[in-house]
Amino acid sequence: MALRSVSRKSLSLGLAVGQVRGLQSFSLPELPYDYGALEPVISGEIMQLHHLKHHQTYITNYNKALEQLDEALAKADSSSIVQLQSAIKFNGGGHINHSIFWKNLTPVREGGGEPPKASLGWAIDTQFGSLEVLIQRFNAEGVALQGSGWVWLALDKELKKLSVQTTANQDPLVTKGSALVPLFGIDVWEHAYYLQYKNVKADYLKNIWKVINWKYASEVYEKEIP
Amino acid sequence: MAFRPLLSRTLGLTQTLTHSHSHSHTLTQLRGLQTFSLPDLSYDYGALEPAISGEIMQLHHQKHHQAYITNYNKALEQLQDAVAKGDSSSVVKLQSAIKFNGGGHINHSIFWKNLTPVSEGGGEPPHGSLGWAIDTHFGSMEALVQKISAEGAALQGSGWVWLGLDKDSKKLVVDTTTNQDPLVTKGANLVPLLGIDVWEHAYYLQYKNVRPDYLKNIWKVINWKYASQVYEKECP
Numbered sequence: 001m002a003l004r005s006v007s008r009k010s011l012s013l014g015l016a017v018g019q020v021r022g023l024q025s026f027s028l029p030e031l032p033y034d035y036g037a038l039e040p041v042i043s044g045e046i047m048q049l050h051h052l053k054h055h056q057t058y059i060t061n062y063n064k065a066l067e068q069l070d071e072a073l074a075k076a077d078s079s080s081i082v083q084l085q086s087a088i089k090f091n092g093g094g095h096i097n098h099s100i101f102w103k104n105l106t107p108v109r110e111g112g113g114e115p116p117k118a119s120l121g122w123a124i125d126t127q128f129g130s131l132e133v134l135i136q137r138f139n140a141e142g143v144a145l146q147g148s149g150w151v152w153l154a155l156d157k158e159l160k161k162l163s164v165q166t167t168a169n170q171d172p173l174v175t176k177g178s179a180l181v182p183l184f185g186i187d188v189w190e191h192a193y194y195l196q197y198k199n200v201k202a203d204y205l206k207n208i209w210k211v212i213n214w215k216y217a218s219e220v221y222e223k224e225i226p
Numbered sequence: 227m228a229f230r231p232l233l234s235r236t237l238g239l240t241q242t243l244t245h246s247h248s249h250s251h252t253l254t255q256l257r258g259l260q261t262f263s264l265p266d267l268s269y270d271y272g273a274l275e276p277a278i279s280g281e282i283m284q285l286h287h288q289k290h291h292q293a294y295i296t297n298y299n300k301a302l303e304q305l306q307d308a309v310a311k312g313d314s315s316s317v318v319k320l321q322s323a324i325k326f327n328g329g330g331h332i333n334h335s336i337f338w339k340n341l342t343p344v345s346e347g348g349g350e351p352p353h354g355s356l357g358w359a360i361d362t363h364f365g366s367m368e369a370l371v372q373k374i375s376a377e378g379a380a381l382q383g384s385g386w387v388w389l390g391l392d393k394d395s396k397k398l399v400v401d402t403t404t405n406q407d408p409l410v411t412k413g414a415n416l417v418p419l420l421g422i423d424v425w426e427h428a429y430y431l432q433y434k435n436v437r438p439d440y441l442k443n444i445w446k447v448i449n450w451k452y453a454s455q456v457y458e459k460e461c462p
Contacts (some may be wrong), residue, residue: 053435090382146326147405148383148426169383188427191435192240197429199289 023070025063028056029099037107041211043196051102054191058094058170065091093170097150097185104184106213114215120183120221127162137164138186139205148189153217154180159225181224183217227438242455259306261299264292265335273343278440279432287338289425294330294401294406301327333386333421340420342449356457357417363398373400375441378424389420389453393460417460419453 002082031051045216046195061195065087072193106112115121115131128134134153140163142151156163159181186208195205267287272280280364301323308316344350351357366371370389377400378387385404392399394415401412409418422444429440 049292049434057435086382146322147385190430194426194430195434198285198431 003049023066026059028052028059029102031102033105033107033110038105038112038211041174041207042105043195046191046193048197049195050098050187050192055095055098058098060089061087062091062095076202088168093172093175096172097170097187100182100185101187103216104186104213105208106216108210110213111215112211112213113209114214116218116220118218119225120214120218123162123221123225134164135209139202140189141166142186143202143206145188150185150187152176152185153183154182155183155221155224157181160225168216181220184212238250259302261302262295262331264288264295265338267338269341269343273345273350274275274341274447277348277443278341280430282427282429282431285431286334286423286428291330293326294334297323298327298331326406326454329408329411332408333406333423336418336421337423339451339452340422341444341447342452345447346449347370348354348447348449349445351448354453354454354458355461356450359457359461370400371445374422375403375438378422379440381424384425387424388416389424390416390418390419391460392455393417396461401430417456419456420448 028051028200029046033053034044035047039043065084069078069081069084069088071077072084116124121131124131124134128137130136138151138153145166147150149166149171150173151168152165152173154163154165154173154176155161156177156179163180165173165180167173167176173180173185187203188201188205193201197204232319264287269284270280271283271287274280274283301320303322305324307318308314308320352360357367360367360370364373374387374389381387381402381404383404385402385407386409387402388400388409390399390401390409390412391397392413392415398419399416401409403409403412403415409416409421422441424437424441429437
């Protein structure tokens with residue numbers, strides 16, 4: 001996640017108890033591929049809107065909420081502190097989730113869709129039976145998700161177990177369990193597919209596997225389970 | 227809401243027989259299961275342009291609303307089976323699908339009546355008692371519109387924003403519901419006068435990410451006549 005420090009050194013001496021020091025402001029990470037590079041699976045139009053508008057808005061609102069939190073802390077205004085948590089969770093979660101998502105996708109010519117080998121591939125076969133079974137589970141959960149949310153391939157880093165999880169709205173995976181590490185997530189908010197797939201969420205889910213970046217998922221897995 | 231009785235006359239006879247033996251039933255059975263069907267719009271798909279595109283109206287009605295109805299009917303059928311078997315686990319598990327899809331059917335059936343073409347009075351502010359109640363409760367029509375639009379824009383994820391009437395206190399309220407929860411889930415006394423769908427499918431093809439523009443424009447096709455009728459029925 002790219003961030004720029006807002007210099008608060010000169011203020012740090014006079015800070016009241018519990019203030020957020022050196023407030024960072026977050027900024028939009030770049031995609032490692034062009035907007036059109038995931039076609040025909042995900043249209044360039046969707047990728048551009050999703051990145052430049054949706055993700056950027058989460059970041060803008062996240063930064064604003066953190067700034068308001070900073071002020072509320074300085075005033076010890078607990079009512080505002082608590083009230084701000086909804087905006088922080090939603091927009092911060094949106095930033096977290098989309099930052100992961102861009103890394104979960106990659107063009108076909110960069111290996112998009114190539115099944116995982118090595119330890120992650122083996123773990124999937126052991127715990128799900130096969131990659132096909134995992135994909136089927138995943139898609140079923142995605143189709144069944146009511147409203148907006150995400151579907152995740154999760155690693156419980158303590159139990160060393162894989163699972164398919166869903167979260168609502170922009171809740172990050174960690175809200176389903178503090179030991180859960182996202183290997184990858186698929187955005188099933190309507191904005192992620194509607195311009196191209198309209199109401200047929202199932203077709204979006206069927207096609208997105210062609211551009212899933214299993215290499216990145218394996219890297220995350222191997223970092224937790226070396 | 228249009229529905230056709232699933233059961234024909236022959237089953238009506240069975241119902242009579244069942245009823246006469248009801249004292250020997252230990253379980254409650256669902257009788258005469260209805261199937262719900264898609265209500266017609268009272269205007270063409272393109273009639274709300276440019277506020278809402280014909281493409282959106284057609285998809286929204288024929289695909290989204292229809293899917294809720296299809297899945298609602300399926301869940302009710304499964305519920306009937308589960309109740310007949312005394313399978314409480316399934317009965318309880320089915321409630322999520324019934325709430326979501328039944329709610330989707332309820333909400334969209336109201337929504338189509340909340341909209342009307344400009345040529346049919348869309349956007350014309352309410353007169354009569356509802357107009358007066360709005361001025362009293364909110365200060366002005368503009369204030370109400372701003373409040374509903376702000377709540378709609380701020381809604382996290384998918385849901386609806388409502389102008390409701392608390393039929394006990396006779397007070398107007400602005401409220402939101404998530405996903406396909408009907409307004410009644412926010413209060414048993416709440417009657418929906420007007421609902422605006424803020425799921426992305428309601429506006430994305432036309433307005434993309436700019437939900438506030440959708441909310442700004444939809445007022446041009448709001449059917450205040452219908453809202454007034456509902457209001458006057460509860461507050462004669």
